[in-house]
Amino acid sequence: MNPATLDFTVETRARFFSLMNHKGLAILKGLPENCRIDSDREELFRQDSNFFYLTGVNEPDCWAVLDLTNKCYHLFMPRIPEDYKVWMTVLSLEEKNARYHPDVIHYTEELKTVVGELARGMTADSKVFVLNYMTHEQEAELALPATVAVDHAILREVLHESRVCKTPAEITIMREASRIASEGFKEVLRQLRPGMKEYELEALWLAESYKHGGPHAKLQAYNPICAAGKMSATLHYVDNNKVLNEGELFLLDAGNEFRNYAADITRSFPASGHFTPQQRVIYDIVLRVHKTIIEHMRPGVDWTDMHRLSMRVTAEGLLAAGFLKGTVDELLANHVVALFYMHGLGHQLGLDVHDVGGYPKGVERIQEPGIRSLRTRRILAPGMVLTVEPGIYFKDALLEPALHDEKYKRFLNEEKIREYWNFGGIRIEDDVLVTETGHESLTHVPKEAAEVEAFMLGARRH
Helix, strand or coil: CCCCCCCCHHHHHHHHHHHCCCCEEEEEECCCCCECCCCCCECCCCCCHHHHHHHCCCCCCCEEEEECCCCEEEEEECCCCHHHHHCCCCCCHHHHHHHHCCCEEEEHHHHHHHHHHHHHCCCCCCEEEECCCCCHHHHHHCCCCCCCCEECCHHHHHHHHHHHCCCHHHHHHHHHHHHHHHHHHHHHHHHCCCCCEHHHHHHHHHHHHHHHHHHHHCCECCCCEEEEHHHHHCCCCCCCCCECCCCCEEEEEECEEECCEECCEEEEEECCCCCCHHHHHHHHHHHHHHHHHHHHCCCCCEHHHHHHHHHHHHHHHHHHCCCECCCHHHHHHCCCHHHCCCCCCCCECCCCCCCCCCCCCCCCCCCCCCHHHCCCCCECCCCCEEEECCEEECCHHHHHHHCCCHHHHCCECHHHHHHCCCCCEEECEEEEEECCCCEEECCCCCCCHHHHHHHHHHHHHC
């Protein structure tokens, strides 16, 4: 199956219909074309993820109507004037029908008529379901009869639940997204040298992800984090304007989209091509945590437990390396590890980099340092794709106050910590699919320390 042309929406709509146990119509409005304020300069279009999930349509100003009773999908697309052919590619309605495969295709000017006919055929126990962010003006365009009940909550809840576990076709596309990202990372690893600017490495990443992904990979899943040295301790650093110096680490956290599905990878590379002994201490701890979690991933595992396990293995490593004092249980009970590992273990991945459905009804965030940033607390199930991204950081904004806080300082070896004061941080992240029997890493970038060094050495010999 070619991931660039695969019609994944046959499976996603089937999954949605199976979960949407209601009668009536589900109506979604795609995003409009967007221009810069006070300008006619169009922004690069990217469809609303919920709309794209059901339609695969990455064009502006469209509507989708799904007849829940008859499992019938109507797509409405704007009529493009003939003279627009001078300025842009214009496909006929027949060509768009062949591209998107709806059950029925219409021009948007037919929306009121078709919706009105479908609404009149609804039974008394039926409703029209719209997303909670549909505006009053958009809803008014439907001209629904006053007798029709409109629900603004259920459709979003069902779509979020539907998107949690990926279909086989979605997995094919996500494998390709991660393949593209992996190739981009390897090229950055080949060319990385001391003296390069962070933005040079960002430019290389952007070029490589586009090169390997083509027109389906124009967009990034998020702003690339290209952090040299101390900057790597800032979790969402996007300034990307510093110089990478000899002896520093370079943290690259980046991910392209492919057909709107996200990849999300992080690696920490030594600028010199070899990890220093100081760098290896931290790198080896983070890698041990990363590999331990992946080894545990299988259906039925609680992701909350995996985060707590990652905190425990981190505590063991920092304690053995002399950064901390006390016992592992004391360190965890007092949330000391969150001073060095302050984010969640990982998140769901899909049509959004922080994909939806992380907290189903009845599941709340745990309000403790570190784990309160965990973006999902689900039980793992086949088809879920999650990032596994533990890290250790020396962030002065956290550590300086802690070194003067009676609650924390008895657990901290200040002398050892200050040796790493300008170290920055290390994070290692893969995209991992939960399978029927275990897991599959979709990421293929060197991460064993010896493997990273050998890869960099081989590139520099050529």
